[in-house]
Amino acid sequence: MTQSATLRFEPEALEQFAEDVLAGAGLTAPHREIVAKALVRADLRGVDSHGVARLEPYVKHLEAGGYNPDPDIVLSERSPSALVVDADHGPGQSAGQRPCDDSSNWRRSRESRWASSSTVITSGPPPTTPRWQPNTTASGSR
Numbered sequence: 345m346t347q348s349a350t351l352r353f354e355p356e357a358l359e360q361f362a363e364d365v366l367a368g369a370g371l372t373a374p375h376r377e378i379v380a381k382a383l384v385r386a387d388l389r390g391v392d393s394h395g396v397a398r399l400e401p402y403v404k405h406l407e408a409g410g411y412n413p414d415p416d417i418v419l420s421e422r423s424p425s426a427l428v429v430d431a432d433h434g435p436g437q438s439a440g441q442r443p444c445d446d447s448s449n450w451r452r453s454r455e456s457r458w459a460s461s462s463t464v465i466t467s468g469p470p471p472t473t474p475r476w477q478p479n480t481t482a483s484g485s486r
Contacts, residue, residue: 358396359384365399369406370413375438382437402435411435417442 353361362380371379379402387395405411415434419427419442431439 355384355388358387362396362399365403366406369403371406371411371435372414375413375415375434378441379435379437415439419443419446 359380362383363376366376366379367373383394383396383398386392402411406413410433412433415432415438417432417434417439418430420430421427427443429439429443431442
């Protein structure tokens with residue numbers, strides 16, 4: 345039985361490697377830094393499926409035109425508690441980072457509770473009642 349060797353890298357070196365690979369595929373700064381940092385953080389948390397193992401598919405996707413290598417990510421306020429993120433076909437990590445970078449002024453006058461999805465970032469107090477109610481009747485009707 346053969347044993348496989350475990351290779352260990354300093355996070356900073358791995359981040360630089362990921363940035364270099366992404367730069368070679370055409371991803372511009374700061375997007376490549378954001379993506380590289382997110383990939384290394386995933387590995388450090390033990391979520392290998394979202395770590396630097398994703399570099400190869402990301403490069404292929406960039407080279408095939410699936411990602412915009414220089415996206416113009418735009419935020420627009422939809423309501424006092426929600427933002428819409430137009431990621432311009434850029435990597436998801438950049439789309440998620442942009443609202444965080446630009447949110448301090450936006451959320452200063454609002455509650456600090458945040459939730460996010462792929463396109464909407466929300467802020468505000470939690471609802472006072474759940475959006476669903478459990479079925480508490482014996483017959484199943486409400």
